[in-house]
Amino acid sequence: MDLSLYIPAISVVWLASEIILARLKHSGQSGSGHDKSSLRVLWTVITVSIFAGVFLAGSGIGFVSAGVSIIRPSGVALILAGLVVRWAAILTLRKYFTVDVVIMNDHKIVMTGLYRHIRHPAYLGSLLSFLGLAMSFSNWLTALVIFMPITGAFLYRIHVEEKALAEFLGDAYRQYRLSTKRLIPGIY
Numbered sequence: 001m002d003l004s005l006y007i008p009a010i011s012v013v014w015l016a017s018e019i020i021l022a023r024l025k026h027s028g029q030s031g032s033g034h035d036k037s038s039l040r041v042l043w044t045v046i047t048v049s050i051f052a053g054v055f056l057a058g059s060g061i062g063f064v065s066a067g068v069s070i071i072r073p074s075g076v077a078l079i080l081a082g083l084v085v086r087w088a089a090i091l092t093l094r095k096y097f098t099v100d101v102v103i104m105n106d107h108k109i110v111m112t113g114l115y116r117h118i119r120h121p122a123y124l125g126s127l128l129s130f131l132g133l134a135m136s137f138s139n140w141l142t143a144l145v146i147f148m149p150i151t152g153a154f155l156y157r158i159h160v161e162e163k164a165l166a167e168f169l170g171d172a173y174r175q176y177r178l179s180t181k182r183l184i185p186g187i188y
Helices: 006-024 038-059 068-096 121-136 139-169 171-179
Strands: none
Touching: 006 068, 006 121, 038 121, 038 139, 068 121, 068 139, 121 139
8 A cells, every 4th residue: 555645644634624724722921920931842843843754754774674564654644543532532522622721710620531541632632643644655754753742742731731730630630640641641
């Protein structure tokens, strides 16, 4: 199966969904102070990492020819799985989901769906998709350049978000943190 058309098409749909989400689910509360520019950091790192990764992939440095027929389809499957996880998390949060870190006046901890097991399933979904994108190039250097900085940016975002939630929700959020992991059930 030739994935040369599927990968760009899926990536365009993915990007379009994120742009639409950013437009529709931005809180408009830029002065709230909770976000700590984490949304800007995230988008900057994602943009730079992907452009650098694509450039490296185009150069051929780091290309992995062995197993390409397994690596690329696995990458596409991870992109799609990540999108499903992300959207399941967003739909579970409903009104509490925003692309920027904002605490609403009636904010409550959501502990249903994927949130029973991990605190940040939407970020897990994004990271799975970025790992899949990185794998779809079948290039170990591209995978590092795409996945590692983006993971770091998401970890910064998680830190910012958890600090804001702990400050606003207090003991209830601290208890929730004790009963769940951040991104990987039972591990981290």
